[in-house]
Amino acid sequence: MMLGFEIILVVGVITAIGYPLFRSSDGETAIEEGDEYHKLLYRKDAAYLSLKELEFDYSSDKIDSEDYAKLKSNLEKEAVSILKQIDGLKRKAAPQPEQSAPRAKQGRFCTACGKQLNQHDKFCGSCGQKLS
Numbered sequence: 096m097m098l099g100f101e102i103i104l105v106v107g108v109i110t111a112i113g114y115p116l117f118r119s120s121d122g123e124t125a126i127e128e129g130d131e132y133h134k135l136l137y138r139k140d141a142a143y144l145s146l147k148e149l150e151f152d153y154s155s156d157k158i159d160s161e162d163y164a165k166l167k168s169n170l171e172k173e174a175v176s177i178l179k180q181i182d183g184l185k186r187k188a189a190p191q192p193e194q195s196a197p198r199a200k201q202g203r204f205c206t207a208c209g210k211q212l213n214q215h216d217k218f219c220g221s222c223g224q225k226l227s
């Protein structure tokens with residue numbers, strides 16, 4: 096009977112997934128937003144892998160359907176919560192609709208006549224407007 100071993104294995108995997116969280120709370124490593132994001136991606140992969148292993152164990156009759164359903168629902172909840180956290184980080188990191196960057200690339204324009212200027216012009220070449 097492999098059931099006990101399988102449960103230990105799955106619990107071990109879940110613990111491994113959760114480990115970075117516990118480690119991050121000891122204050123030794125400052126968590127950057129980027130680190131958090133990659134950590135979540137890693138945990139998402141780990142959760143999917145655990146789900147796959149669980150499906151495999153179930154399909155090869157290593158665990159009964161009751162345990163399978165319970166473990167699967169736990170792992171799915173874990174995966175969903177990770178995905179939500181990833182979404183949250185993505186939204187936070189997403190660039191705001193910003194117009195200054197493209198405008199800066201297009202160059203300067205005379206405030207008087209609107210003619211395009213070279214980057215270092217002191218006067219407008221068209222109307223002679225003094226430029227700041």
Ligand SMILES: [Zn+2]
Binds near residue numbers: 208220221223
């Ligand atoms: Zn001008």
